[in-house]
Structure formats: C-alpha cells, structure tokens
Amino acid sequence: MSEESLSQEHHTFAPDPAFAAQANGTKELYAAAEADHEGFWAQQARDRISWATDFGQTLDWSDAPFARWYVGGELNAAYNCVDRHVEAGHGDRVAIHFEGEPGDTRTITYADLQREVSKAANALESLGVGKGDTVAIYLPMIPEAAIAMLACARIGAPHSVVFGGFSAEALNTRINDAQCKIVITSDGGYRRGAPSPLKPAVDAALEHADTPVEKVLVVRRTGQDTTMVEGRDLWWHDVVDPASESHEAQPHDAEHPLFILYTSGTTGKPKGIFHTTGGYLVQCAYTSAVVHDLHPERDVYWCTADIGWVTGHSYIVYGPLANGATQVMYEGTPDTPHRGRWWEIVAKYGVTVLYTAPTAVRTFMKWGHDIPTQFDMSSLRLLGSVGEPINPEAWLWYRKWIGGDRCPIVDTWWQTETGAIMISPLPGVTTLEPGSAQLPIPGISAEILDDEGQPFTEAEKVGYLVLTKPWPAMLRGIWGDPQRYKDTYWSRFGPKYYFAGDGAKYDVDGNIWLLGRVDDVMNVSGHRLSTAEIESALVSHPKVAEAAVVGASDEMTGQAVCAFVILRQEAVAEADEVGEGVDLVKELRDHVAKEIGPIAKPRQIMIVPELPKTRSGKIMRRLLKDVAENREIGDVTTLADSSVMSLIKEGLVAGA
Numbered sequence: 001m002s003e004e005s006l007s008q009e010h011h012t013f014a015p016d017p018a019f020a021a022q023a024n025g026t027k028e029l030y031a032a033a034e035a036d037h038e039g040f041w042a043q044q045a046r047d048r049i050s051w052a053t054d055f056g057q058t059l060d061w062s063d064a065p066f067a068r069w070y071v072g073g074e075l076n077a078a079y080n081c082v083d084r085h086v087e088a089g090h091g092d093r094v095a096i097h098f099e100g101e102p103g104d105t106r107t108i109t110y111a112d113l114q115r116e117v118s119k120a121a122n123a124l125e126s127l128g129v130g131k132g133d134t135v136a137i138y139l140p141m142i143p144e145a146a147i148a149m150l151a152c153a154r155i156g157a158p159h160s161v162v163f164g165g166f167s168a169e170a171l172n173t174r175i176n177d178a179q180c181k182i183v184i185t186s187d188g189g190y191r192r193g194a195p196s197p198l199k200p201a202v203d204a205a206l207e208h209a210d211t212p213v214e215k216v217l218v219v220r221r222t223g224q225d226t227t228m229v230e231g232r233d234l235w236w237h238d239v240v241d242p243a244s245e246s247h248e249a250q251p252h253d254a255e256h257p258l259f260i261l262y263t264s265g266t267t268g269k270p271k272g273i274f275h276t277t278g279g280y281l282v283q284c285a286y287t288s289a290v291v292h293d294l295h296p297e298r299d300v301y302w303c304t305a306d307i308g309w310v311t312g313h314s315y316i317v318y319g320p321l322a323n324g325a326t327q328v329m330y331e332g333t334p335d336t337p338h339r340g341r342w343w344e345i346v347a348k349y350g351v352t353v354l355y356t357a358p359t360a361v362r363t364f365m366k367w368g369h370d371i372p373t374q375f376d377m378s379s380l381r382l383l384g385s386v387g388e389p390i391n392p393e394a395w396l397w398y399r400k401w402i403g404g405d406r407c408p409i410v411d412t413w414w415q416t417e418t419g420a421i422m423i424s425p426l427p428g429v430t431t432l433e434p435g436s437a438q439l440p441i442p443g444i445s446a447e448i449l450d451d452e453g454q455p456f457t458e459a460e461k462v463g464y465l466v467l468t469k470p471w472p473a474m475l476r477g478i479w480g481d482p483q484r485y486k487d488t489y490w491s492r493f494g495p496k497y498y499f500a501g502d503g504a505k506y507d508v509d510g511n512i513w514l515l516g517r518v519d520d521v522m523n524v525s526g527h528r529l530s531t532a533e534i535e536s537a538l539v540s541h542p543k544v545a546e547a548a549v550v551g552a553s554d555e556m557t558g559q560a561v562c563a564f565v566i567l568r569q570e571a572v573a574e575a576d577e578v579g580e581g582v583d584l585v586k587e588l589r590d591h592v593a594k595e596i597g598p599i600a601k602p603r604q605i606m607i608v609p610e611l612p613k614t615r616s617g618k619i620m621r622r623l624l625k626d627v628a629e630n631r632e633i634g635d636v637t638t639l640a641d642s643s644v645m646s647l648i649k650e651g652l653v654a655g656a
C-alpha cells in the first residue's frame with residue numbers, strides 16, 4: 001500500500017486473537033462497571049493499590065461537584081509505586097532505563113529507586129519540608145524528576161511540577177500561586193546537542209522580595225557554570241547523597257493533595273489543577289494496566305512525554321510505577337544526534353509499548369518511513385497516542401511504519417483535569433477505528449450534548465463532550481479558587497455535567513470522535529495554550545496597544561498561534577520611519593517567549609490597524625481565524641464597523 005492510498009481507504013482493525021489472549025482488558029469490565037459503578041471502582045482500588053487503612057464509602061458526592069473518593073482510606077503513593085514492589089521480591093527489576101541525550105545511561109532498579117526516593121525524602125525533611133508544604137519542581141527529563149516527585153508524595157508535600165520550557169515569569173507566577181517553600185531544579189539539561197541552562201530562570205523567578213521560597217535544591221546534570229545564592233541554594237548531591245537510605249513512608253488520607261499542575265484555561269491566569277492521592281492513583285494504575293496493557297514482568301514501556309505535563313505525571317511516574325513496570329526515560333529531542341534516535345532507543349531497550357503524541361507521529365511522517373525501517377522494532381506490541389486528535393492518515397502511518405502493521409493503537413482522550421485516561425479503545429477487546437478515541441473506558445461515562453444541553457446519539461452531528469459521572473482521578477478543584485472550579489466545569493450545562501471544553505461527534509458505529517477545543521484554549525503540538533494568556537503577554541509589551549490571538553489549523557502542530565496586533569501610536573510612527581516591521585515582529589515573538597516560554601511563540605504576528613469587534617466590543621476571533629487560515633471571510637453582519645476586515649486584509653504589514 002503506498003502512503004497516498006493509506007488515507008483513501010476505510011479500515012478498521014479487529015483485535016488479534018493472540019494479543020487478546022494475553023490482554024489485561026476484557027469485555028467483562030464494561031459489564032461490571034455498568035452494573036455497579038461504585039462497586040467497580042472499589043474493586044479496582046482494592047485489587048491494584050495497597051491501603052494502610054481500608055476505605056469505607058467509595059464515593060461521597062454529597063458536596064458535588066467536590067468529590068471525595070475512598071473515604072477514610074489511607075495510603076502512601078510512593079510506597080505503592082516503589083517499596084511494595086521491593087517487598088514483593090522485585091527489587092532487582094529495572095524501574096527506569098535512563099538515556100541521556102548525549103548517550104550517557106543509568107539503570108535504576110526498584111531497589112535503587114527505593115533508596116533514592118528515601119534519601120530525597122529525608123533530605124527534604126531536613127530542609128524543613130513537611131506534610132502539606134508545596135514544592136516546585138523545575139527539572140529536565142532526568143531520573144531526579146521522578147525521584148523528587150515520589151519523595152514529595154512520600155512525605156505528603158504536594159508537588160507542583162513546572163515544565164522546563166516555561167520562562168522565569170511563568171515559573172514565578174506558579175511558585176507564588178502555590179506558595180512553594182522549595183524549588184528543585186538543575187544546572188541545566190541537554191537539548192539539541194548542547195547543555196541548556198535552567199537555574200538562571202529560577203534565579204530570575206525568585207528575584208522578587210516577597211517570594212515564599214526558602215531553599216533551592218540544584219541537581220548537577222550538565223556541569224555548566226552555575227551561580228549559587230549563599231544561604232538559599234544547595235546542591236542536590238551535597239544534601240541528598242549523604243542522607244539516610246531508610247525512610248518510613250507514613251500513610252496519608254485518600255483525599256490528601258498529591259500535586260498541583262498548572263494548565264491553561266480561557267482566562268490569562270493559569271489554573272492550578274489539583275489532584276488527591278487515592279482516586280488518582282487507582283485510576284492511573286488501572287488505566288496503565290488495561291489501556292497500556294502493562295505486564296510488568298515482560299514489558300518495556302516508553303512514554304515520550306515530558307514530566308512537566310500531566311501525561312508525564314500519570315504515565316511516566318504514577319501509573320507505570322504503581323504497576324511495577326520497567327520503562328525508558330529519554331532526556332532529549334528526537335533528532336539528536338540523528339532522526340532515528342527514538343527508533344534506536346526502541347531497538348536498544350526492546351521497547352514493547354510506546355506512548356506518544358500525534359504531533360510527533362506527523363513529524364516522523366514528514367521525515368519519511370525509511371528512517372524507522374533502518375531499525376529493528378520487532379519488540380513493539382502496542383502503540384498509544386495522546387494530546388490531540390490523531391488524524392486517520394497519521395494513525396495508519398503509525399501503525400504501518402512504527403507498529404509493523406501488527407500493533408494495536410490506543411488513541412487516548414483525557415485532560416490535566418481528568419487525571420487519567422477516560423476515552424480509549426481497550427487493546428485486545430475493541431475493534432479499532434483510526435482517528436477516533438472510540439468509547440469511554442469501563443467505569444467512565446460520557447455523552448455529547450447539543451447547544452441546548454440535550455444529549456443526542458445521532459451520527460455526524462457535532463456537539464459538546466461532557467462526563468456524566470464522577471471518576472476517581474477527577475480534579476478536586478482549582479488551587480485556591482473553588483468558585484472558578486464550579487464555573488469552569490460544572491455550570492455550562494448545569495451541575496450534572498462536567499464540561500470538558502471539547503467538541504465531539506459520534507460516527508455511525510457509535511464511536512466518539514474528538515474534534516478539538518470549543519473554548520479559547522489552543523492545542524499546539526499537544527500543548528495547551530490559552531489565547532488570553534498570550535494576548536496579555538503581547539499587551540505587556542510597551543509598543544502594543546491591543547492584541548487578539550487565535551489558533552489556526554496547522555498540518556504539523558495541529559494548531560498554531562496566530563496573533564493580530566495593534567501598535568501604539570508612537571510605535572507605528574517609528575516603525576514607518578525605519579521600516580522595522582520585520583524586526584518588530586521578531587521582538588514581539590521573543591517577548592512572548594520571555595513572558596511564557598518558547599512553546600507559546602506565535603507562528604505569525606500580523607500588525608493590523610484595527611481588530612474586528614461586535615457592537616458590544618467583543619473581538620470576533622472567528623473572522624481572524626478565517627484570515628489566519630487563508631479562508632474567505634465569514635459572516636460580518638454583527639461587526640460594529642464592516643470595513644474593518646478589508647482594512648485588515650489589505651494592511652497586513654508582516655508575517656514572520
């Protein structure tokens with residue numbers, strides 16, 4: 001089959017009997033969850049997690065939408081992810097095969113992990129971190145990232161991991177919002193063949209006098225020159241290495257906060273999504289087992305996400321480790337030092353289950369299938385996709401060229417807020433439909449609503465995805481802002497429905513297709529960005545009077561950030577004088593990178609004389625999207641000034 005014809009034919013893929021025979025997922029799970037929702041989740045909790053104190057009530061929904069799962073239960077997440085596997089005799093099993101970008105490696109067994117996590121927990125306690133204190137983690141993809149998270153979980157100190165690609169400004173906002181007492185960072189990490197510094201961003205983030213941060217713990221990764229602030233900064237190796245290897249893991253309440261993770265919403269202020277211990281761990285463990293089909297005694301699993309995103313939390317740290325699985329952790333970029341690096345890693349470690357994002361698959365498609373075919377990838381048996389819709393062409397390419405035409409693919413829909421996988425096929429059970437996440441997994445219920453909030457089941461009609469029953473890994477709120485939690489998720493269609501913010505439809509077979517965000521959240525390469533956040537970054541530049549941002553569809557990244565900017569009067573005059581339009585666009589793009597991070601840099605900035613607004617002053621982003629996507633401009637009848645769109649089209653000064 002040629003690559004062109006891949007997209008032309010409609011294929012479904014029935015489960016391979018050999019795969020089905022060994023799969024953890026079964027048809028019976030659907031029936032069991034259907035028959036007794038809470039009973040099903042109680043069973044999962046008792047089968048998959050070790051509780052120091054058993055729970056009573058499975059779900060307390062009396063204060064909806066604030067859920068309490070596994071009421072009265074006590075457990076320790078780190079004990080569940082590490083110690084109990086050692087106690088069960090698996091101390092010699094590899095937990096993490098670490099592959100640094102320059103090619104250095106580390107092999108960390110479960111016994112090693114237990115020692116490292118215990119030492120880190122002791123070290124944190126010696127620095128004054130106790131139960132309930134929040135800890136910021138700003139690290140590259142190195143084992144210390146997982147070790148630090150587990151050490152926090154062990155002592156009951158909620159972690160707030162901030163993606164290493166975020167700027168000092170973004171780090172500062174997140175540290176302050178969660179009032180973090182300590183920051184764990186490194187001198188730097190390796191990216192694209194060179195050491196890239198991290199510590200200077202921490203220094204800049206902490207410059208403000210009122211910072212809550214008392215200590216900064218710095219892992220030495222690259223050995224680059226690093227300024228250490230006397231009395232505040234400590235090297236990880238000075239504090240953690242000499243600490244005791246034994247640490248008693250205390251049980252915490254099932255509803256004790258495990259972590260905060262900031263994500264973009266529809267306003268400029270990122271939301272601190274917070275998750276608690278019991279329910280989150282149960283659903284991570286369950287989904288790693290039935291969706292990723294992990295068999296810890298024989299699988300080598302690899303999730304290519306960064307630990308700074310929820311996928312890294314649930315499917316590098318908590319899910320696979322709760323199952324006692326062996327996994328690969330890779331520090332760097334897929335094209336360093338060559339475009340076959342990932343496939344070389346698959347071959348080297350015999351990776352069996354690979355979990356990645358559609359944007360990566362599309363990049364590999366562009367690079368060509370003759371790259372992966374140079375490597376022996378016969379160990380692979382299951383592929384996963386997450387972060388954005390995977391188009392059928394990319395799905396079929398992934399199956400053919402990475403999965404050797406034999407591996408099932410699980411397209412998994414979920415969110416930072418849902419904590420764990422919600423909609424996905426079960427490998428070995430579901431007949432796969434390329435491009436669709438298909439069905440809620442057993443224990444999860446979803447519906448699609450129309451504009452009036454009525455559920456429907458007609459095929460091909462577009463509506464809004466909602467979740468209709470509470471689930472164990474659901475967010476427990478937005479840190480410090482319970483009202484915003486209610487307003488954002490539980491009011492659009494009334495208190496019965498969790499509004500996910502995604503458009504969706506059914507096909508004729510009843511499969512759910514996710515159609516992207518319906519709010520002002522963009523999805524660029526599987527990363528969530530808010531239009532409002534980028535607009536406020538642009539407006540904070542002295543030359544900008546007003547800005548509007550839209551997500552325009554992009555073949556490679558799913559969506560791309562496109563900004564329309566009105567300059568201040570002085571800046572317009574200056575730009576005309578020296579003809580510096582192009583420089584200015586660069587300056588603005590760099591400004592966004594500084595305010596938020598390089599991932600938020602607009603692909604395009606268009607300097608315009610006006611923005612299209614309704615009579616009540618609301619920016620009509622729909623029309624700007626038409627411009628950004630090079631389409632005929634849609635209905636302009638509600639515009640306050642109907643000449644604005646032609647002004648914009650004629651007056652586009654620059655596009656970078």
Ligand code: WTA
Pocket residue numbers: 263309310311385386387388389390411412413414415416417437500501502514515516517523526527528
């Ligand atoms: C999108 C990432 C279609 C969706 C785990 C969601 C998806 C947002 C899929 C959450 C998928 C994630 N198919 N869309 N398989 N997975 N999304 O919080 O728009 O970074 O609302 O969590 O990503 O992004 P987040």
